[in-house]
Amino acid sequence: MTHANVEIGSAGGRRLANTGLYAIYAVAVLFTLFPILAVVMLSMKQPSEVFSWPPTFLPATLNLDTYIYVLTETTIGRMLWNSVFLTACSTAGCIAISAPAAYAFSRLKFRAQKPLLLILLVYQMISSMVIALPLYRYFEALGLLDSHMGVILVYITVEIPFTVWLLKGFFDAIPPSLDEAARIDGASRLQVLRIVILPLAKPGLAAALIFNVIAGWSQFIIPFILIQRAEMLPISIGVLNFAPGQTEGEITIPYLAAASIIAMLPALTMFVLLQRYIVQALTGGAVKG
Amino acid sequence: MSQVTIANVRKTYGSATIIPDVSLDISDGEFVILVGPSGCGKSTLLRMIAGLEAISGGDIAIGGRVVNNLQPKERDIAMVFQNYALYPHMTVADNMGFSLRLSKVPKAQIAEDVAKAAKILGLTALLDRYPGQLSGGQRQRVAMGRAIVRNPQVFLFDEPLSNLDAKLRVQMRAEIKELHQKLKTTTIYVTHDQIEAMTMADKIVVMRSGVIEQIGAPLELYDHPRNLFVASFIGSPSMNLIHGRVEGGHFVSDGGHRLPLPRATAGLEGRPLVYGVRPEHLALADDGFEVEIAVVEPTGSESHVLARLGDNDLTCVFRERITLRSGDRVRVRPEPDNIHIFDAQSGDRVIQV
Numbered sequence: 001m002t003h004a005n006v007e008i009g010s011a012g013g014r015r016l017a018n019t020g021l022y023a024i025y026a027v028a029v030l031f032t033l034f035p036i037l038a039v040v041m042l043s044m045k046q047p048s049e050v051f052s053w054p055p056t057f058l059p060a061t062l063n064l065d066t067y068i069y070v071l072t073e074t075t076i077g078r079m080l081w082n083s084v085f086l087t088a089c090s091t092a093g094c095i096a097i098s099a100p101a102a103y104a105f106s107r108l109k110f111r112a113q114k115p116l117l118l119i120l121l122v123y124q125m126i127s128s129m130v131i132a133l134p135l136y137r138y139f140e141a142l143g144l145l146d147s148h149m150g151v152i153l154v155y156i157t158v159e160i161p162f163t164v165w166l167l168k169g170f171f172d173a174i175p176p177s178l179d180e181a182a183r184i185d186g187a188s189r190l191q192v193l194r195i196v197i198l199p200l201a202k203p204g205l206a207a208a209l210i211f212n213v214i215a216g217w218s219q220f221i222i223p224f225i226l227i228q229r230a231e232m233l234p235i236s237i238g239v240l241n242f243a244p245g246q247t248e249g250e251i252t253i254p255y256l257a258a259a260s261i262i263a264m265l266p267a268l269t270m271f272v273l274l275q276r277y278i279v280q281a282l283t284g285g286a287v288k289g
Numbered sequence: 290m291s292q293v294t295i296a297n298v299r300k301t302y303g304s305a306t307i308i309p310d311v312s313l314d315i316s317d318g319e320f321v322i323l324v325g326p327s328g329c330g331k332s333t334l335l336r337m338i339a340g341l342e343a344i345s346g347g348d349i350a351i352g353g354r355v356v357n358n359l360q361p362k363e364r365d366i367a368m369v370f371q372n373y374a375l376y377p378h379m380t381v382a383d384n385m386g387f388s389l390r391l392s393k394v395p396k397a398q399i400a401e402d403v404a405k406a407a408k409i410l411g412l413t414a415l416l417d418r419y420p421g422q423l424s425g426g427q428r429q430r431v432a433m434g435r436a437i438v439r440n441p442q443v444f445l446f447d448e449p450l451s452n453l454d455a456k457l458r459v460q461m462r463a464e465i466k467e468l469h470q471k472l473k474t475t476t477i478y479v480t481h482d483q484i485e486a487m488t489m490a491d492k493i494v495v496m497r498s499g500v501i502e503q504i505g506a507p508l509e510l511y512d513h514p515r516n517l518f519v520a521s522f523i524g525s526p527s528m529n530l531i532h533g534r535v536e537g538g539h540f541v542s543d544g545g546h547r548l549p550l551p552r553a554t555a556g557l558e559g560r561p562l563v564y565g566v567r568p569e570h571l572a573l574a575d576d577g578f579e580v581e582i583a584v585v586e587p588t589g590s591e592s593h594v595l596a597r598l599g600d601n602d603l604t605c606v607f608r609e610r611i612t613l614r615s616g617d618r619v620r621v622r623p624e625p626d627n628i629h630i631f632d633a634q635s636g637d638r639v640i641q642v
Contacts, residue, residue, distance in 0.1 A: 180341050181374035185388035185435070186362040199378045 043257035079238035087216035090155035102167035170204025206277030291442035367436035544599030577622030
């Protein structure tokens with residue numbers, strides 16, 4: 001849409017500009033995609049091929065043996081399930097808490113409203129790395145180490161600030177007279193949120209969902225610190241176990257590659273499925289229905 | 290019984306006082322219009338009656354029950370908003386039945402009530418549509434339908450016609466008035482448009498800066514404005530106002546022009562005053578005072594003439610079609626029964642003839 005608006009005199013000139021633009025797109029896509037392709041190729045190589053000289057991009061034979069091995073002979077299924085569980089619970093929890101909070105920030109007038117919003121923003125900027133050590137000590141004291149519940153609570157906590165800001169933006173775009181009409185019609189504040197605001201903020205909820213799922217799926221430091229027991233690890237930590245050297249000097253790089261690809265697929269699938277909503281969410285503020 | 294009583298109501302935001310002290314009685318079935326320039330507190334007052342704004346002092350009672358601390362939903366009122374405030378994700382029928390759904394009325398009953406209201410407003414064919422598919426006038430009607438379905442004690446309208454074009458506004462004005470005559474529900478209506486107020490209200494409340502300037506029937510306000518503000522706010526084109534003083538039985542404008550006074554005006558000599566006369570109360574007459582024509586606006590049914598009397602602009606409305614042109618000099622005379630004299634300092638009316 002934007003490139004169509006580029007003001008260039010002749011039709012030929014415009015075509016040239018488009019071609020240039022698509023060439024840039026192509027380079028950008030290649031740049032982003034290349035590492036992933038390299039890992040896909042790597043995952044299908046025999047261990048002997050990995051360090052062969054000169055290096056090859058394509059594997060000698062296309063086979064899915066490494067995938068079958070990883071899926072059947074390792075605990076990756078368990079790790080995937082752990083990730084799904086942690087991500088689903090934290091996403092649900094985060095949105096359940098953030099939506100009413102964002103609604104309050106959007107609609108109610110209360111003391112310290114602006115400072116509180118700013119504090120949320122500042123809190124959002126603190127890296128997990130910074131809180132890692134104290135977090136470990138607290139959770140040890142609370143007996144929440146090696147517990148999915150503990151990890152979920154932390155995920156929710158770190159994702160709330162952004163989710164609140166995101167949803168507040170969407171709620172702000174809904175005219176307050178709708179709330180007022182609903183309250184006169186007999187709705188309580190919670191009913192207003194549930195029946196009027198949330199259905200109208202669907203693109204915002206979709207954006208929050210995607211953000212939370214992707215953030216939850218790729219959490220690394222928090223589970224790395226809080227979970228030690230192998231059977232409780234999410235996939236993001238789990239793929240580390242496929243690293244070479246951990247299984248008696250054997251070359252395990254293709255397995256690591258296959259595990260990485262498998263670990264990526266659920267988040268990717270989710271993104272593809274919901275990308276219609278992402279576009280809607282990103283343009284939602286601009287083109288008000 | 291659904292009279293509304295507003296007693297000594299105040300509204301302050303922090304240190305800013307929006308409404309210092311307002312009292313108003315509205316009887317059962319009355320159509321009351323709050324009118325005034327923007328920022329006069331009329332919408333705030335309406336929103337306080339609705340319960341959307343807290344009151345800072347005083348009492349509001351609906352149907353004899355003090356509602357100061359009740360939620361909007363407990364006040365048994367319905368409100369029509371300026372932007373209609375229809376729920377975009379619900380059909381017309383769902384919009385209209387929303388309040389009944391919330392109060393857990395059986396579905397069959399909701400359908401029946403919605404159908405009845407839709408019939409009154411001519412919305413039957415549109416019940417399955419979404420608000421986005423309706424025109425402005427239709428949305429306005431749905432918003433009214435949503436109010437009617439609830440059968441409340443009081444209807445509140447907050448500038449409901451300001452988003453409509455001029456022609457539709459005239460039509461909806463008549464529809465709202467007709468609806469009120471049919472339902473006889475107590476109605477409080479806020480507008481900044483004095484024509485809406487004049488044409489629809491049983492009683493007009495003129496407000497300025499949070500203070501009620503005058504309460505009365507439309508023609509009462511028109512004929513007997515209590516002060517300069519009401520005099521100039523009500524009526525279109527608005528009343529001609531000329532500053533001057535009384536000298537020797539005549540009103541002498543600051544520009545030195547002599548205007549007739551209807552009767553002895555003892556005690557007014559020397560004070561700065563304002564002479565008020567409505568445009569249609571000026572008639573062409575050989576024994577009148579001379580003015581110079583600036584602009585003639587024929588509207589078809591009447592002629593609006595903008596004339597100059599010294600430094601003062603004077604608007605005249607003549608029933609007859611006139612052939613005057615810019616620059617012509619004519620004599621006009623005010624009807625003696627319709628001259629208003631105000632105190633220039635306080636703005637209050639000093640004599641009403």
